[in-house]
Amino acid sequence: MAHTFLTSNHQNxxxxxxxxxVLTLSMLQTSDANQFQVGGxxxxxxxxxxxxxxxxxxxxxxxxxxxxxxxxxxxxxxxVHNKEDYDNCTTDSPVQNFTDGHTVYTFHQSxxxxxxxxxxxxxxxxxxxLIVVVLADRSNxxxxxxxxxxxxxxxxxxxxxxxxxxxGSVEMxxxxxxxxxxxxxxxxxSAASANLVSxxxxxxxxxxxxxxxxx
Numbered sequence: 399m400a401h402t403f404l405t406s407n408h409q410n411x412x413x414x415x416x417x418x419x420v421l422t423l424s425m426l427q428t429s430d431a432n433q434f435q436v437g438g439x440x441x442x443x444x445x446x447x448x449x450x451x452x453x454x455x456x457x458x459x460x461x462x463x464x465x466x467x468x469x470x471x472x473x474x475x476x477x478v479h480n481k482e483d484y485d486n487c488t489t490d491s492p493v494q495n496f497t498d499g500h501t502v503y504t505f506h507q508s509x510x511x512x513x514x515x516x517x518x519x520x521x522x523x524x525x526x527x528l529i530v531v532v533l534a535d536r537s538n539x540x541x542x543x544x545x546x547x548x549x550x551x552x553x554x555x556x557x558x559x560x561x562x563x564x565x566g567s568v569e570m571x572x573x574x575x576x577x578x579x580x581x582x583x584x585x586x587x588s589a590a591s592a593n594l595v596s597x598x599x600x601x602x603x604x605x606x607x608x609x610x611x612x613x
Contacts, residue, residue, distance in 0.1 A: 431461040433502070436528065442466040442475060444515070444524030453530050460535045463504045466513075470499030474516030477503070484512040484529065487521035508534040 434456060437447040458464075466475050477493040478484055489495075495516065496503075505511065515526035 430459075431463065432459075434458070434462065434464045436464055436466050440465050440467045442468040442515070442526070443473065444517075444520040444526045446526075448525065449528040453528060458505060458530050458532045460505055460508060460532060462532070463502050464530065466496070466501045466503070468499055470497060472517075473520070475501050475503075476514050476516050478512045478514055481510075481512065481529075484514060484527060487514055487518050487527070489514070489516060489518065505530070505532045508532045 436442055437449055437452050439447070441447075468475065475496040476489055477495075478488060479491075479493055482488075483492075497516070503511075503513075509532060511530045511532065513528040513530070515521045517526070520526040
């Protein structure tokens with residue numbers, strides 16, 4: 399009977415240990431994502447701030463979110479397909495159109511995201527637009543997730559062949575044009591910090607399990 403009691407006690411401790419490990423891993427995964435407030439304040443409106451200047455000071459990664467607050471009925475948030483739609487403030491056939499007044503957008507893949515105001519005058523003349531470049535995920539944690547609604551910015555440009563020079567003329571090499579309108583983001587931070595956090599968490603879980611087995 400004593401043997402049965404000890405076996406049951408060890409089983410209960412093992413279940414507690416398993417639950418502790420699951421909780422630790424879930425906390426590590428959720429702590430990786432950040433929620434940004436657009437412009438630093440969350441306000442999405444005309445002439446409020448230079449949104450792109452703010453975005454350039456931050457590092458956006460897959461899984462992060464960005465919050466937009468605006469007056470429903472008077473303004474909206476539109477996600478467009480490419481830089482051309484962004485520059486022209488094209489609201490026809492957008493990727494997504496939000497009108498609820500408080501939008502939290504999640505970045506599911508790397509690349510460029512283009513946000514504009516649904517009020518075309520605000521977009522064209524009052525600087526209510528934003529480009530966010532999301533860094534590539536080096537850990538492959540989100541490699542199986544896809545976002546069919548958004549495609550990343552393409553860095554390739556189509557060039558047409560130069561006409562053959564006329565007889566007797568001097569052939570000049572044209573100056574190459576830049577291949578990307580958005581400067582490449584800085585390299586993502588090293589995974590060493592994430593590994594350190596994981597190591598500390600595992601040590602904590604091991605210590606807790608040791609205490610359970612002792613008592």
